Amino acid sequence: MNQEARVYWNEYWKGQDKPQLVSAWQFGADPDYLAQLVIEGTKTATCSGYVFYELENEPLPTTEDYSIILNSVDQPVAIIKTVEVSLTPMNEVTEEFAIAEGEGDRTYQYWWDAHEKFFKDELNAIGRKFSEQMLLVCERFKVIDVNNGE
Incomplete structure (x- = not known):
C-alpha cells in the first residue's frame, strides 16, 4: 500500500x-x-479467475476484507468492504451479478463478451486455455467512503 493510501485509511x-x-x-x-x-x-460487484489466486498463492477474499480503490495514478478514491464472496463457474454467473459489475451497456451479453476476451487473453499469456466452466471468484462490495481529498 502506498503512503497516500495509508494516510487515507488511517484518517x-x-x-x-x-x-x-x-x-x-x-x-x-x-x-x-x-x-x-x-x-x-453503479459497480457493486467484481470477479476474477480462481486460477490466478491458485497460481499466485493468494488467499481468497472474505467478508472481512476492506479495499482501498486506486485510480490510474495510484491515488486512493474510495474504501469498499467485501460483503459476499462465492466461487461460481463462469457459465453459471447470473445476469443480476453481471449487471452489478456495472460495466459497458450493463447487459449480460456485454459482461460475457468482455470477460471471455479478458480471460482468454490472460490465460493465453500464462499458457492456459479458457473454459466456459472456469471457476470465478465473485465478490459483492459496498462503498464505505469516497475520498474527496479533504
Whole structure:
C-alpha cells in the first residue's frame, strides 16, 4: 500500500478500531472508469479467475476484507468492504451479478463478451486455455467512503 493510501485509511479510521484486512488496488484495464462506477454506486460487484489466486498463492477474499480503490495514478478514491464472496463457474454467473459489475451497456451479453476476451487473453499469456466452466471468484462490495481529498 502506498503512503497516500495509508494516510487515507488511517484518517478514515481515526479514533476507531481499524480492521486489519485491507489492500489497495486498481480495477482492471481502465482503473479511472471503473473507480468512477464504484463511486457512483453503479459497480457493486467484481470477479476474477480462481486460477490466478491458485497460481499466485493468494488467499481468497472474505467478508472481512476492506479495499482501498486506486485510480490510474495510484491515488486512493474510495474504501469498499467485501460483503459476499462465492466461487461460481463462469457459465453459471447470473445476469443480476453481471449487471452489478456495472460495466459497458450493463447487459449480460456485454459482461460475457468482455470477460471471455479478458480471460482468454490472460490465460493465453500464462499458457492456459479458457473454459466456459472456469471457476470465478465473485465478490459483492459496498462503498464505505469516497475520498474527496479533504
